[in-house]
Amino acid sequence: MTQPTERVFSGIQPTGDIHIGNYLGAIKKWVEISERYDSIFCIVDDHAITVDYNPAKLPRMVFEAALTGMACGLDPQKCTLFVQSHVPEHVELTWLFNTVTPLGSLFRMTQFKEKSRNALYKAIAKKEGEAQSSALYQIKSLGDATVKQLTALQPDLTALEPEGQPDEALIARINDGLGGLMQKLQVGLGVSEASAALFDYPVLQAADILLYKATLVPVGEDQEQHLELCREVAERFNRKFGDVFPQVHRIPGEAPRILGLDGKQKMSKSLDNHIGVLDEPKVIQKKLASAFTDPQRIRRSDPGRPEICNIFSLHRYFTTEGKREELEQGCRAGTIGCFDCKKELAGNIITAFEPIRNRADTFRQNPQLVIDALEAGRARSSEIASQTIGEVHQLLGLGRRALGQMQK
């Protein structure tokens, strides 16, 4: 049963154009849900600085993200829209949550692994000639050393008898051996290019949500693991200090995971495989023209396989059912070519986003509307945030008030 008192929280990073994956995976749902619940939406700039970025450009990107969100239909009369760094309690609660977050849980986060792997790859690709070879050589020798060390651990592992008395020296040797190994893997490879902040990213996300005691989080499927961590942090905190934080639930968007124009990876701001919700009609046509379809379809007369074609799957969100059936049959029969299929999709996307582009133009002419909305959002968020921090301080024995109530 949903209670009217439940609160919604979600965030988006100001890292580039808001695209149709963001829209269908999250923002469309945000607009819908803010009609029914107390809803707080955040431009998460503190998250955006966990990877390489340009400080001079960040404020513009924050503004653009807010403007696009409002153009998509986020109405400051119906929801709270604000910028994460304007409410410093997010960072403060992150630190406090760090004290109850197991390191092991953070190492399991796939987004961290992906992002640190990308950072490693970027660092290697940036190098040239000898420097590049030497970096690759380092990876190879590190791998070799690790395999050797693993082999050397084998006798100790064999000697460990789970049924017998624990042998302290043996356990210490295994622990140190495995620890050294893990450190090599983590410090030596992708992680060496990643910051502690990137590692801690999910804890900041948990703080975002729990600072407002939100229970409903509309996000794409890719965020499920981060929400699991959020639940773990809340549970551990509550067990140790008292029942403060609620359980959070993900609210799925219209599309769980939109693929990029490459037809392979998730549509993403950083992969240059996206269609922005504010892209001009010409840009949309051009991007779609070179988008990936069924690779086996070379000539128009070749029968196509809509079930593996990303263009066809995008039609699902923009094209009427009748037209979709027509396209599907024509594709299978080899009577409708990819060109026409893409043209139809481009036309429908352009029409679907026209009102959003128009609203964006209005806000661009009145940027103060965006700034004012963010200021109102900051004021409201701050009020809730400082209440929660007060409560948490009290339980943790921190802050001025706690000192005033000092025990003898």
Ligand code: AMP
């Ligand atoms: P981000 O761009 O990572 O800040 O994501 C903002 C929101 O969009 C999050 O709720 C994501 O889960 C969602 N999202 C991002 N990319 C996609 C995608 N390709 N498909 C569906 N949802 C997405």
Ligand code: TRP
């Ligand atoms: N990590 C989310 C993403 O990349 C953005 C985010 C930050 C978020 N804090 C949040 C989403 C809190 C929901 C709730 O999409």
